[in-house]
Structures are given as C-alpha cells and as structure tokens.
Amino acid sequence: MTDQTFMITTPIYYVNGDPHIGHAYTSIAADVIARFRRLDGADVFFLTGTDEHGQKVEQAAEAAGLSPKAFADEVSARFRAMADRLGISYDRFIRTTDPDHYAAVAALWSRLEAAGAIYLGAYEGWYAVRDEAFYGEDELRTDASGRRIAPSGAPVEWVREPSWFFRLSDWQDRLLALYEERPDFLGPSRSRNEITSFVRSGLKDLSISRTSFAWGIPVPGDPSHVVYVWLDALVNYISALGFPDENNPLWRFWPADIHLVGKEIARFHAVYWPAFLMAAGIEVPRRIYSHGWWTNEGEKMSKSLGNAIDINALTDEFGVDAVRFFLLREVPFGNDGDFSRASLISRLNTELANDLGNLAQRTLSQIARNCDGRLPARGEATEDDSLLLASADALPALVRAALDRLALQEALEEVWKVIRASNAYIDRQAPWVLKKTDIERMGAVLRVLVSVLRRVATVLQPYMPASMARLLDQLGVPPDARRIADLGSPLLTGTPLPAPQGIFPRHVAADAAS
RNA sequence: GGCGGCGUAGCUCAGCGGUAGAGCAGGGGAAUCAUAAUCCCUUGGUCGGCGGUUCAAAUCCGUCCGCCGCUACCA
Numbered sequence A: 001m002t003d004q005t006f007m008i009t010t011p012i013y014y015v016n017g018d019p020h021i022g023h024a025y026t027s028i029a030a031d032v033i034a035r036f037r038r039l040d041g042a043d044v045f046f047l048t049g050t051d052e053h054g055q056k057v058e059q060a061a062e063a064a065g066l067s068p069k070a071f072a073d074e075v076s077a078r079f080r081a082m083a084d085r086l087g088i089s090y091d092r093f094i095r096t097t098d099p100d101h102y103a104a105v106a107a108l109w110s111r112l113e114a115a116g117a118i119y120l121g122a123y124e125g126w127y128a129v130r131d132e133a134f135y136g137e138d139e140l141r142t143d144a145s146g147r148r149i150a151p152s153g154a155p156v157e158w159v160r161e162p163s164w165f166f167r168l169s170d171w172q173d174r175l176l177a178l179y180e181e182r183p184d185f186l187g188p189s190r191s192r193n194e195i196t197s198f199v200r201s202g203l204k205d206l207s208i209s210r211t212s213f214a215w216g217i218p219v220p221g222d223p224s225h226v227v228y229v230w231l232d233a234l235v236n237y238i239s240a241l242g243f244p245d246e247n248n249p250l251w252r253f254w255p256a257d258i259h260l261v262g263k264e265i266a267r268f269h270a271v272y273w274p275a276f277l278m279a280a281g282i283e284v285p286r287r288i289y290s291h292g293w294w295t296n297e298g299e300k301m302s303k304s305l306g307n308a309i310d311i312n313a314l315t316d317e318f319g320v321d322a323v324r325f326f327l328l329r330e331v332p333f334g335n336d337g338d339f340s341r342a343s344l345i346s347r348l349n350t351e352l353a354n355d356l357g358n359l360a361q362r363t364l365s366q367i368a369r370n371c372d373g374r375l376p377a378r379g380e381a382t383e384d385d386s387l388l389l390a391s392a393d394a395l396p397a398l399v400r401a402a403l404d405r406l407a408l409q410e411a412l413e414e415v416w417k418v419i420r421a422s423n424a425y426i427d428r429q430a431p432w433v434l435k436k437t438d439i440e441r442m443g444a445v446l447r448v449l450v451s452v453l454r455r456v457a458t459v460l461q462p463y464m465p466a467s468m469a470r471l472l473d474q475l476g477v478p479p480d481a482r483r484i485a486d487l488g489s490p491l492l493t494g495t496p497l498p499a500p501q502g503i504f505p506r507h508v509a510a511d512a513a514s
Numbered sequence B: 001g002g003c004g005g006c007g008u009a010g011c012u013c014a015g016c017g018g019u020a021g022a023g024c025a026g027g028g029g030a031a032u033c034a035u036a037a038u039c040c041c042u043u044g045g046u047c048g049g050c051g052g053u054u055c056a057a058a059u060c061c062g063u064c065c066g067c068c069g070c071u072a073c074c075a
Helices: A019-041 A055-064 A068-085 A099-114 A168-181 A189-200 A229-234 A251-253 A263-280 A311-318 A320-329 A341-370 A383-393 A395-405 A407-428 A432-437 A439-460 A464-474 A484-489
Strands: A006-015 A043-051 A092-095 A117-128 A134-135 A157-166 A222-227 A260-261 A288-291 A295-297 A337-339
Touching: A006 A019, A006 A251, A019 A043, A019 A068, A019 A260, A019 A288, A019 A311, A019 A320, A019 A341, A019 A395, A019 A407, A019 A439, A043 A068, A043 A229, A055 A068, A068 A092, A068 A251, A068 A311, A092 A117, A099 A229, A099 A263, A117 A168, A134 A337, A157 A263, A168 A189, A189 A263, A189 A320, A222 A229, A229 A263, A251 A439, A260 A263, A263 A288, A311 A320, A320 A341, A320 A407, A320 A464, A337 A341, A341 A432, A341 A439, A341 A464, A383 A395, A395 A407, A395 A439, A395 A484, A407 A432, A407 A439, A432 A439, A439 A464, A439 A484
Parallel strands: A006 A043, A006 A260, A043 A092, A260 A288, A295 A337
Antiparallel strands: A117 A134, A117 A157
C-alpha cells in the first residue's frame, strides 16, 4: 500500500443555498475513505470545495444585496466551516473563484477549441421567463387560448441566443465503450444502468456558454459569453492539481481514483466530464460513485416543508463522531436512507455505548483495578483466544476490501461482528471469576481484549477520529503507532494505562425509544 | 410510452440453484467485571400472486399486481 497515490473528491458544493445534511453526508463518506487510505499508507489527496458561478448565485446575491463575489465568499465560508466542524480532512478546499481555477478553465477551453471539439452556434428552444428554464416540445401543453405553456403553467416563447457548443454527440460510442470496458467506472449498478441507457438513447451537443448573465468565467476570446457552470465546476478536479501544468507535483494524483457524488449529479460526472477529458486528451477518472438521499422522519426534505436537518444542532447534541457513524452505519452506501431521531439514538446506545463503549470500559476498568493499571502480559493462547484474535487480525483486510467496493456500511458490520464476539468472549472467560482462581489467566484474557480493541479502534479511526483517538490513548497505543502497518508490533507489556473513561455516553432523553 | 430497479420475519435488510438468515424489536433464562451495560436460549416468514424450466427455485424464465428511479442543458 505504501507509496501508492490516491485521490478522492467530493463535488464542489453550489453556494446558492446553505449546507445541509446531504453535503455533510458526501463529505463524511469521502473523508472516511481518504482517512482509511492514509492509515493504510497511501499518498492521499482529498479535494472538496465550492462551486460559485452561475445565474442562481447571481440572483441569490442580488436578493441578499451583495455582489456575487461577496455573497459567494460568505456562503463558501459556511461550507468550509461545516467541513472543518465535521472533521473533514481535505487537502484542499477549492473555490471556482480561485485564480488558478480560472486559469485552468481557460486552458481547458482552449484545448477543446484547438481539438475542434467546440463550435459557435445558437441555442434555441421554448423558454419560460417565469421559470428561467427551457422546455422540450413534448413537455409543453396548449392552454385554452391556444398558447403553449410549460408544465408549470408558465407561458413559453421561442428564443434563440448564440452559444458555444461541445460536440458531445461525437463521444457516445466511446462513452459506452468506457462503461463496458471498465465495470467499476460507474457505480452503484443502478446509476450505471441509468447512465448507460441515457447515453445509449443518443447524445446531443451540449451548450457550454451563456450570454444571459455575467457571473462566470469569461469564454477565452469571446468575453460576451461566460462558461457554462458545469464545465466550469467539473474542471475543479484538475485545476486543484495544477492543470494545465502537468509538471506540477500534484499532477501525480491524476487520474482521480474516486469522484464521490450525489445521485442527482451522476450524469454530469459520468457523461460530460469524461467526454470533456477525452476530447482534451486527458485521462478520465477511475471511478464515479453516487450515493443516495436522506429523508427526515420519512419525509422528503424541502425548503417549503422547512424540515431540513440542522447538522450543527445535531452534532452539538450527539457529537460529531456519533453523527458520522450513524450516517454511514444506518444505510448501505448508495441507497437512500431515512434519518430519524429514534434510530439515531438507538444506534448510538446499542452499538456505540453498549457494544463498543461498554466493552472498552469493562475491559479497561478491570485492568485498572486488578492489574495495577498496567498492560498485562500475554499468556499462551487458548483456542477461544486464538479464534477471537484471528477475527480481529482479519479486520484490516476486510475493511480495506469493503471500502474498495465503497461498501462503507459493510465495513462497519464486519467490525461489529468482532465487537459482539468480544462481549461473548469476556462473558465466557469471566475474568472477574479468574481474579479469584487464576490471576495470570485473568491478565491474559484482558490482554487478548486489549489486542482486539486496539485493532477495532485502529480501523474505526476513519469513521470516528476523535473518539477512537481517545480509545487508543486509553489502550496505551502511542500516537505515532496507529496505522494499519503498526498492528504488527505488539504493545509493550507493563505499559501504564490512563484511568479509563467512557468513550460513548448513553443518550438518555424523554424521546428515547428505549 | 421506453429503459431499469425493488417487493424475504413486526422494522431495516443480506442471501440470488441445493433442507429460509443477520441486526433491531418481542419472550424466557444466566451472570453481576462494566456506561442497568453483557451473555445464552427462543417466538416469528406458504421469500408479492400465478405459471414454467430443473432431480432441486427467494435464487433462472414468463406473466400479473404494487412501489420507485432515469428519460439532458437551474445546480
């Protein structure tokens, strides 16, 4: 694993609205993978940031009485604050208003132009001023007076404006070949099916410039146009690596290993982005993986319902690690999920407090009381010991394999199997009985549990960095020996352990389900 | 309309050709080191309906029913 480069990205988040749990979810998932790869010895670049151009931002800024840039500064800072608060270990927080990004977009545009991949044409269609949207002929209805109206009921008119186009239609076959030859390129399979069928149904050239508003990156050589926000946004993944300077040391991270995205933007990443890259002669990313959406207590979250989950309030109440854990534990990654207080509290109490927290506490408190607070010596392993130790030793490989498949929930399930087995083991071995009959064996049993807990805590660090750091402290694992590779070296017998303290308090509240 | 997915224990889901599984919830018991936490045992399903292929089908095929997603230029 050592010396391997690994790049993972979140989408850059659009700043026309405040951050919400969907953004948090993508970032946390990407963070877990980034942290695990670092733990596993890889050279990691983790990119996140904000997407700041476009008509929506221009309008939102105007409504707020600010310049687009000032508005974007403000909202971008909120996204960054959320990332920091959630412990997102990004290597760069990129903004599409950063100067190097402007340069990269201009450079990519010029490459596409030089390659003959773009041309100046005209975009025309039925436009509803009220909706600020174009509609297809087949979406329109005719009202009583014979006028064409949009599905929303807004009147439409035929408009025609000059626009630069990308020859997307040239890339249909090569995109399909890409999906075919590289089954891992697009995931999960639902997303892969949808995108494939979309591309198979035929691609039209893509309008990649706008003249109807000004907040964007000017088109090189044609400054009355700004670059279409998606082209602008997608380029962030390479502008962060120094593009177009392929001698930039960061360029070694390209192609990205994983673009993690929400399912609503899978198409932009799986169709437009590789087409742009291929047209510009740049390698395509290795994998694009889209995850699902959260509902809140069974209801879709929306502005009108006003039921968005306040991630700050949530982490204030339950703690950052508990929220990180819940989001990745509750739902198979890729599926939609439902957020509810009852299930959050149930997970925290059952799995964090009872299963893991209590296991650590009962183990460590017996060491504190009966072993003079020092790490007891290993004994000759019984069959029971060996089985449990072997299951813990297998964890790094199991977690690595699960994360390679983006099975973030499965990885946790594997860890919890070991935690449950450990609780069964401690009951079977009953060190509190051995204390009176065989004090040496008691120490050996507790030492087995420390070894297991060390492995558990090590692989859980990516999910719950702060809590697992505390647990590793209590287990006497030196801060510089917490990587996967360090698990090969046993802890020093006799190491004094700090007084045990609960890692995960039970959540007791009036609305607690149990 | 076209393409695709899902429907398995009360709940969330795994299994995807060889005598129905996990977690949670429910019931009974044990233990008392521990955050009243833990452990053991256990109730519970004609695997959406019907038909077919097969020695054998949640598992393959067909069909029907019920949900859901995608079907491009706001992001």
